[in-house]
Amino acid sequence: MRSRPVSGRAMCHPRCGGRASCRWRRGRQWRCGWGTSERLRIEGLRTIKANPQRASGVRHDAHAALRRIRVSPWRRLGHDEGCSFQELPMFARLTRRAALAAALLALPATAFAQSWPTRPVTMIIPFAAGGPTDVLGRVMAERMSQILGQQVIVENVGGAGGMTGTARVARQGQDGYSFVLGTVGTHAVNQTLYKEPLYNAATDFAPVTLIAEVPLILITRKDFPASNLQEFIAYVKANQSKLQYASAGAGSAVHLGCLYLNSVIATNDVTHVPYRGSAPAIQDLVGGRVDYMCEISSTALPHIQGGTVKALATMTSARAAVLPDLRTAQEQGLQGFEAYTWNAFFMHKAVDPAILARLRAVTIEAMDTAAVRDRLVALGATMAVPDRRGGPYLQRLVESEIAKWAGPIRASGATQ
Template structure:
């Protein structure tokens, strides 16, 4: 160290009114404790206390020798330290949960059950924003392209983060690489529902009626590439019918038209299906998971009604944009895990037919592997069906 560098000790504003003057810490902000060791290194002349990786990769290595030590340390601290510190303070303002479907649908229902408890645990309001379109891809793409600062995350599902990677010829994002996975939250069965005056009471009668009337029939979904669309695509292919598809901006508008008799059938999740089945506003034909659902124990599955090994279900998971810090991911993960372990949330999830995920299946690492496996799982049936979108 040059003698004049040691004696100079210029005053330098590091971050947020944290000033190092003559080796003394003045006007300490909450960041000052994070940077105190740097100030000590400067005051006692031990420049080596700041390891070389403090500034490696910043393009400053060859210039450090020409800067007064205090200035150099302050510059490094500003660039390197502020990010992790802010991550640990997250959130300092409301957080947006993007539900990529219309209000009132299954994803919206699950999101609103979670939001209240998440708000309480995080200490900031979690605001739900419904951004529908393209089977959930529009809202999910917005999050994929958002700043990775922890203030937007998406509640994705099998349609937005698995099936659409094959269903769309040019999807707006790569579901496996453009997001930071947080947690697989719940899984829900899909149900074949028909308008209440459709002359069929079970799957065998539905198949017979659909084959005879397919030219004039219509089925609805929460949008092209959504879980409810893909389930019906697979069902139609399995029973050998070609029926006109009517896409909506979410499962809720599709349900309204099914109740009104404007479409003939759809394949929604249990959260939106159960209330309508219980009120007898629609007719339940089959659960589309291989086995019966605990939430609808009296409803026979498609498999047991003769459509051997047919299995279609949905799931919900949270994702930040790629590049979000691990500290923020871990904080939301912990809050979500605590939320689904509260009795009130567990009760509501049971009421809507959602099976909560637990144990090792809830980790971010598992969700990453799960998404990759789901993309591969759905690729085969979608390609075999011959259905795709530009």
């Protein structure tokens, strides 16, 4: 490697006596080995290679490498001790701070990722506390905290059908210390429901893993004048301008389910009342202030069992394991009708691949924990099977769901 001298006047130090071994000559270029920044990088890599378990001590290793080089920088760069420091090329005269920065930047990013996380991690749940997505997220967070050895903090950031919280990860989550629990609403429906969505669900995220699929249940206030789906359809058709249906927010899975149902049974004049999450929506349903909902089974179940609401149909092709006696919409005459939601983790699109892989492994380990699996199944969830847990599968799911719901949403005229 060749480097130009600092000036044409540069010459050997008087003590070298013009020996042939000195590589510094008047008017000639300096021939030496690697530069300081390259040697810093090599020193750091050697340290990590010798002890890969000390990835968390990268700063210490960089400092140590710097100290070794600074003992005699011109000697390490290939000069006799007679050559003075002032005669070194300018790039070699780095300050301690600049050299350390160069060393840290040169070290591979995976060295930092190996020790992830070194502080608490935030799980963004883009809906209000107490709702079905929140319940599932908190069950997962507790076990994931145990596996990681760092707390997984649950933060509820509702608004805009889940887009507000989801957008935070898309914009600020590149450091790997926040991720979002997404749904069919946040990562499919909102892309068509809103004319100007806050993010591109297909390109702005790195898919982690699919966790579970959850059926929707058609529930009504307990005094609603219908005891099955066909009676419900007849009553809604005759009174649609007087009725209201609730949801966890525009674009939520709960909104999607009833939007789809209303379009199929031709009752699009029913008023939609969006809430900031399922919990306040169900509260008003129990209180009789709204007429019906297409609620996620995990949230609807305790109210059905408690008799505070009435369940009329399971909105999937198969009956829910937690409500085996409740007939499906297909069994009650709506052939081919199916509405459900799913839950999955997503990170920022630019997150380090090693961190993404680590979170995926931790998520799967939590899913396979018997206590977690039993709790979620008891809430009505169907856990994702192994061949549906990879990032590529989740990416394909998001893209297909966006296309699947675009037509019904546009046909309903619900685009905002």
